Amino acid sequence: MAETHATGLEQLAGVDLAAAILIVALPLVASLGIFLWGKTKWRGGGAVAVAATGAAIVPALWFFVRMLQGGAPTGWSIEWFTVGEYTFTVGFLLDNLSVWLTTLVTVLVFLITLFSTHYMHEEPNEKLRRYYAAKMLFATGMLGTVLMDNYLLMFIFWEIMGLCSYLLIGYWYHKDSAATAAKKAFLTTRLGDILLMVGIIILLVTFKTLSYREIWHHPEFTADNPALFWAALLIFGGAVGKSAQFPLDIWLPDAMEGPTTVSALIHAATMVKAGVFLVARSFPLFVLNPDTFLVVGIIGGVTALYTASMALVALDIKRVLAFSTLSQLGYMFLALGAGGIVYVQAQNGIGFTAAMLHLMNHAFFKALLFLGSASVILGMHHHQDLREMGGLRHKMPKTYWTMMVGTLAIAGIIPFSGFWSKDEVLATAFKAGSYAGVFTLLWVMGLLTALMTAFYMFRMMYLAFHGEARTKHAEHAHESPGVMTGPLVVLAVFAAVAGLWLVTPMAGGFEAVITYPYSEDLGHPHHEEPFALLVKILTEPKTYLSLGVAVAGIALANKYRKGLPAKEAEEPTSGFRGLLYNRYHVTRAVYEPLGNVVGVGLAKLSDLFDRKAIDGAVNGVARVTWWKGGWLRRWQDGRVTTYVATLVVGLTLLFALMTALVPSIRW
Amino acid sequence: MLPVSYYVMLAGALFALGLYGLLTQRSALRLLISVELILNAANINFVAFANHLGQSDGLAFTLFVIALAAAEAAVGLGIFLHLYRHVRTVDVEKTAALRW
Numbered sequence: 218m219a220e221t222h223a224t225g226l227e228q229l230a231g232v233d234l235a236a237a238i239l240i241v242a243l244p245l246v247a248s249l250g251i252f253l254w255g256k257t258k259w260r261g262g263g264a265v266a267v268a269a270t271g272a273a274i275v276p277a278l279w280f281f282v283r284m285l286q287g288g289a290p291t292g293w294s295i296e297w298f299t300v301g302e303y304t305f306t307v308g309f310l311l312d313n314l315s316v317w318l319t320t321l322v323t324v325l326v327f328l329i330t331l332f333s334t335h336y337m338h339e340e341p342n343e344k345l346r347r348y349y350a351a352k353m354l355f356a357t358g359m360l361g362t363v364l365m366d367n368y369l370l371m372f373i374f375w376e377i378m379g380l381c382s383y384l385l386i387g388y389w390y391h392k393d394s395a396a397t398a399a400k401k402a403f404l405t406t407r408l409g410d411i412l413l414m415v416g417i418i419i420l421l422v423t424f425k426t427l428s429y430r431e432i433w434h435h436p437e438f439t440a441d442n443p444a445l446f447w448a449a450l451l452i453f454g455g456a457v458g459k460s461a462q463f464p465l466d467i468w469l470p471d472a473m474e475g476p477t478t479v480s481a482l483i484h485a486a487t488m489v490k491a492g493v494f495l496v497a498r499s500f501p502l503f504v505l506n507p508d509t510f511l512v513v514g515i516i517g518g519v520t521a522l523y524t525a526s527m528a529l530v531a532l533d534i535k536r537v538l539a540f541s542t543l544s545q546l547g548y549m550f551l552a553l554g555a556g557g558i559v560y561v562q563a564q565n566g567i568g569f570t571a572a573m574l575h576l577m578n579h580a581f582f583k584a585l586l587f588l589g590s591a592s593v594i595l596g597m598h599h600h601q602d603l604r605e606m607g608g609l610r611h612k613m614p615k616t617y618w619t620m621m622v623g624t625l626a627i628a629g630i631i632p633f634s635g636f637w638s639k640d641e642v643l644a645t646a647f648k649a650g651s652y653a654g655v656f657t658l659l660w661v662m663g664l665l666t667a668l669m670t671a672f673y674m675f676r677m678m679y680l681a682f683h684g685e686a687r688t689k690h691a692e693h694a695h696e697s698p699g700v701m702t703g704p705l706v707v708l709a710v711f712a713a714v715a716g717l718w719l720v721t722p723m724a725g726g727f728e729a730v731i732t733y734p735y736s737e738d739l740g741h742p743h744h745e746e747p748f749a750l751l752v753k754i755l756t757e758p759k760t761y762l763s764l765g766v767a768v769a770g771i772a773l774a775n776k777y778r779k780g781l782p783a784k785e786a787e788e789p790t791s792g793f794r795g796l797l798y799n800r801y802h803v804t805r806a807v808y809e810p811l812g813n814v815v816g817v818g819l820a821k822l823s824d825l826f827d828r829k830a831i832d833g834a835v836n837g838v839a840r841v842t843w844w845k846g847g848w849l850r851r852w853q854d855g856r857v858t859t860y861v862a863t864l865v866v867g868l869t870l871l872f873a874l875m876t877a878l879v880p881s882i883r884w
Numbered sequence: 885m886l887p888v889s890y891y892v893m894l895a896g897a898l899f900a901l902g903l904y905g906l907l908t909q910r911s912a913l914r915l916l917i918s919v920e921l922i923l924n925a926a927n928i929n930f931v932a933f934a935n936h937l938g939q940s941d942g943l944a945f946t947l948f949v950i951a952l953a954a955a956e957a958a959v960g961l962g963i964f965l966h967l968y969r970h971v972r973t974v975d976v977e978k979t980a981a982l983r984w
Contacts, residue, residue: 855980857915861906 225430226292229309234293236276237309240319241360243273244326249354251346263334263343266353270327273356276319280322284313285454287723290736294366294428310366310429314573314735318363318494321577325486325584326356328704332588333478335700336595348388348476355381359487363494368417368427371495373736375413375459378488379406385483386475396543398471405468409458413495416451419444430736433501446506452499453513454568460492463520467804469543470527473535477594480535481587485542486580493549493576500557500569500733504764507561511653514554518659521547523801525669529676530797532788534590534601537677538583541627544666545579551663552642554650555656560733562652566744569733570719571641578634578716582626585708589620592701593681596694603677607780612694615702617682619709622676626712628671634716636764639667640754641719643763664766671770679777687780720751893934899925901954912964912974916957 229237247269251262259265272725294308295807330352337345358381361374387399421427424435432438438445456462461469472484478736483489496503496513503509521544528540529686549572556568594601610617626633629640643663686692720726726747745753754760776782789795796802852863875882898921905918927946934942964974972981 617976857976858910861903865903865907 229293244353244356252350255346261342262349266349274323277320277323280316308366329482332704351384374517385479398474402468406458413455419448449509456492470539477591510554510557517547517550521666522662525666528673549754557648558649566732568645570728575638582623582712587622592616592697603680606681607684607690610682619705622709624674637716671767675774684780727730888936895925895928
C-alpha cells in the first residue's frame with residue numbers, strides 16, 4: 218500500500234496517526250467487546266462504554282489543543298482498492314472543522330453515556346448489552362463520518378449511524394409504537410440516503426475519485442459542469458433525510474420512542490447534525506452553484522418555523538424537545554444557505570461560522586435539555602406527559618436549574634450560548650436578503666421562530682417545574698443521583714458559555730477557527746476580531762429586536778406558570794391548536810395517502826406480479842409436467858410385453874422414417 | 885452352396901418366431917428362450933454374410949454374441965430364480981408392479 222500525497226496536506230505519522238485511529242477504534246472495540254461479554258462478564262457494559270468514550274476524549278483533545286495553537290490541517294490516506302479507473306482511499310482529514318466537531322462529539326458521547334449508566338440501571342443486562350453495544354457503534358459511526366477524508370467512507374459510517382439509530386429507537390421493540398417508529402426512521406432516512414448515494418455516484422463518475430480534497434482541487438471542479446449542480450442538491454437531499462428537514466421531518470418526533478438518553482445523543486446532539494456537517498463539508502461544491510444555497514436556506518427556514526409551531530401545543534415533554542430540535546436544525550440550514558449566498562457575494566464566511574456555532578451550542582443545550590427531561594422522567598417514574606407534572610422545581614432543584622440554563626440558551630437570552638449563534642444566524646439571513654430577496658422573508662420567519670422557541674420552551678418549563686404538583690407522581694418525584702446531575706451541570710456550564718467563544722479571543726475567536734473556507738488552500742479566511750464583533754453585535758439594533766422577540770415569547774408563556782388552562786388540558790382535535798397538535802395533518806393528508814396509493818399500489822402490483830407471473834410460471838411448469846406425466850405414465854406399466862411392443866413399433870417407425878428421409882441409406 | 889438369401893430367410897423366420905414369443909408369452913423362461921432365438925437369428929446372418937463376402941469379421945461378432953447370450957442367460961436365470969423365491973411365480977404379467 219503506497220501513501221498518496223495528492224491531498225497536499227502534511228501527512229499524519231507516528232503518535233498522531235495512532236491518536237486519529239484511536240478516536241474511531243476505541244468505541245468500535247468497546248462495541249464489539251460489549252456485544253461479546255456485555256451480558257455476562259461486564260454487567261451490561263456501561264462501565265466499559267464510559268471508559269472507552271472517556272478515553273476517546275484524550276486523542277480528540279490532543280488534536281483540538283493543537284488546532285487552537287494554530288496548527289495546520291493534517292491528513293493521511295492510503296490506497297484501499299482500485300476498480301478500473303476509479304481509486305478508493307482510506308484516510309483521515311483533520312482540518313479545523315473535523316477536529317472541532319470530533320472533540321464536541323466525544324465530549325457529548327462521554328457525558329451522555331455516563332448519564333445513562335444510572336438512567337438505564339433498571340434494565341436487565343442482556344438488554345443493556347444491546348443498548349451500549351449499539352451506542353458505541355453509533356459513536357464510531359459519527360466520529361468516522363466526521364473524520365474520514367472521502368465520500369465513500371463517510372457514507373459507510375453514515376449508514377452505520379442510520380443502523381444504530383434504528384436499533385436504538387426500537388430498543389423497546391416489543392412495544393408496537395417503538396418498532397414502528399424505528400422502521401419509520403430507517404425508511405425515511407433511507408430515502409435521503411438514496412439521493413445522497415446518487416449524488417456521490419455523480420461525483421465519482423465526474424472526478425474518478427471521492428476524496429474531498431482531490432475533488433476540490435480537480436481541474437474539472439468548475440461551475441461549468443451542470444452535473445455538479447445536481448450532485449450538490451442530491452447531497453443536500455441526504456442531509457435533509459438525516460437531519461429530518463421538511464419534507465422528511467416526519468420520523469424524528471416518532472423517534473422519541475427510544476430511551477431518552479438515545480434521543481439526547483442521536484436525535485438531538487449528534488446524528489441529526491451529520492446532515493448539517495455534510496453540507497458544511499461539501500460547501501465548496503455548493504459554492505460552485507450558489508443557487509443551491511437558495512434551496513438549502515428555504516428548506517431550513519421553512520422547517521424552522523413549521524416545526525417550531527408544532528411545539529407550541531405539544532403535551533409530551535420529549536415531543537416539545539423533538540420539535541424544537543427540528544426547528545433548530547432548520548436554523549442551521551438557514552444559516553448555511555444564507556451564509557453561502559453571503560460568501561459568494563461578499564467573501565464573508567460569517568454564515569458558515571454561525572451555522573457551526575449554532576450546531577455546537579445546540580448540541581450542548583439540547584443534550585442538556587434532553588438529559589434534563591430524562592431526569593424528570595425518571596423522577597416521575599416514567600411519566601412524561603406535561604399535564605401530569607407541575608411543581609417539580611422544589612423536588613428536583615438541580616435538574617430545574619440546569620434545564621433553566623439550557624432553556625435560556627435556546628431562547629436566545631444574552632449571554633447564554635444560544636443568543637450568540639441565533640443572533641448570527643438571523644444577521645446572516647438579513648444580510649443575504651440584500652442579495653436574494655427571499656432571505657428577507659426567511660429572516661422574518663426566523664424571528665417568528667425565535668418568538669415561538671422562547672414561548673414553547675418556557676411553557677414546557679413552567680408546566681413541568683412551576684405551579685402545584687398535579688398528580689401523585691409529581692408529588693413523589695425525587696432528584697436524580699449525582700451520576701446524572703453531574704453531566705447535567707457540566708453541560709449547563711457549556712450551554713451557558715460555549716457561545717462566548719465567538720467574542721473571546723480564544724485562538725482568535727470562533728470565527729477565526731471555524732469559517733469558510735476552512736482550509737487555507739481554498740482561499741484566505743476573512744474574519745473579524747472577536748472584540749470588534751462583540752461591539753458590532755451590541756451596537757446593532759437588530760440584536761435587540763431578536764432579544765426583544767425572545768423576551769416577548771417568555772412573557773407570553775407566563776400564563777402557564779399556574780399550569781395548563783382548562784381548555785388546553787385535553788388533546789386538541791380541532792381548530793388551530795388541533796392543526797398544530799396533529800402536525801398540520803401532513804401525515805394523514807399527504808404521507809398516508811401517498812403511502813396508501815403509491816406504496817400500497819406498488820406493493821399490490823408486485824404482489825400480483827409475484828403471484829401471477831412468477832408463481833404462475835412455476836406452477837404452470839409443474840402442472841404441464843403433471844398432466845403430460847399422467848399420460849406418459851401409462852406406457853410404464855411394468856409389463857415386459859408392452860415394452861417389447863413399444864420397442865418393436867418404435868424401431869420399425871425409425872427405420873421407415875430413415876429410409877424415407879435419407880435416400881442415400883440403402884439397406 | 886446355397887444362395888445367401890436362404891440363410892437370410894431362415895434368419896428372418898427365426899427372428900419373427902422370437903419376436904412373436906417375446907410379444908405373446910407370459911413366462912419369463914419362455915421370454916428368455918425367445919430372446920435366444922432372436923440373437924441366434926442375428927448369428928445366422930453374421931455367419932452367412934461372413935461366408936458370402938469371404939470376410940471373418942462376422943465370425944468374430946458371432947463369438948461375441950454367443951458370449952453375450954450366455955451371460956444374459958446366466959444373469960436372467962439368476963433373476964428369475966430370485967423372483968420365484970419372492971413371489972412364487974415367473975409370470976411377467978403378475979409381476980408388473982414397478983416397486984413394492
